[in-house]
Amino acid sequence: MSQRILLVEDDTRLAAMVCDYLGEAGFRLVIAADGAAATRQIGAVDFDAVILDLMLPDADGLDLCRAIRARSDVPLLMLTARGDPLDRVVGLELGADDYLPKPFEPRELLARLRAILRRRAAGAASDVLRFGRLEIDRGAREVRVDGQRRTLTGQQFTLLLALAERAGRVLSREALMDVTKGAALEDFDRSIDVQISRLRAAIEEDPKRPRRILTLRGAGYVFAKEQDR
Numbered sequence: 001m002s003q004r005i006l007l008v009e010d011d012t013r014l015a016a017m018v019c020d021y022l023g024e025a026g027f028r029l030v031i032a033a034d035g036a037a038a039t040r041q042i043g044a045v046d047f048d049a050v051i052l053d054l055m056l057p058d059a060d061g062l063d064l065c066r067a068i069r070a071r072s073d074v075p076l077l078m079l080t081a082r083g084d085p086l087d088r089v090v091g092l093e094l095g096a097d098d099y100l101p102k103p104f105e106p107r108e109l110l111a112r113l114r115a116i117l118r119r120r121a122a123g124a125a126s127d128v129l130r131f132g133r134l135e136i137d138r139g140a141r142e143v144r145v146d147g148q149r150r151t152l153t154g155q156q157f158t159l160l161l162a163l164a165e166r167a168g169r170v171l172s173r174e175a176l177m178d179v180t181k182g183a184a185l186e187d188f189d190r191s192i193d194v195q196i197s198r199l200r201a202a203i204e205e206d207p208k209r210p211r212r213i214l215t216l217r218g219a220g221y222v223f224a225k226e227q228d229r
Contacts, residue, residue, distance in 0.1 A: 003048035003117065004028045008038040008064070009079070010057050018051070021106040022113070032134060035059025049075040049117060051109075054087060063089055065145075066178050069095035073117040079104070079108070093175040093220075095166075129164050131225070134203055134212065136164050143203065150202045159195050163213060163223035172220035196221060 008092050009015040010033045019029040032038035053125045054061030078091045081102040097116040100109055127139035135144040141157050143150045144147040173192045214222050
């Protein structure tokens, strides 16, 4: 069965071109010309991926990206004509899987779309994330270090998973709030640092000299992909 893609794009000519090109590659495209239509589609249909233009007539694409991530983990590719690289960084922090600047070649769009779909399929093949001595079992919601289970609260597990699934990517405190929504995180914004400290105590060999969850002063936190030798 062909994969269903939501294209959020208000440029009708560009949308038609993308629809034709990806259609020839075997995808089924649904087009939403604005943020309201995209929100309705996402609420009604299960998509295999979303291609999202950041400049929409009725919504900021970054706000829409945040809203999509609050309700779905669908692979998301941003299209942006904005010149500010910060928009791309913020979009990735909010959970987008990749971005493509406009103007673009349709072949590159297809390649990037296939890449994020492959990555997501590979990640879904196993419920266990492994980082050296650390294992995070998404299905069982368990964390193990050297095979020994470590006790975490539901909030702490959600936060650790959000970091680990975006390993190597800097996440601001605001971004961590966004990706952990829905986990009953009352007043969580004021306790991000406290929860990080407790996570380090649970999984780091030396919590005072963390090697897995790192602080980038003034930017946020990053989960280190490589650590163990």
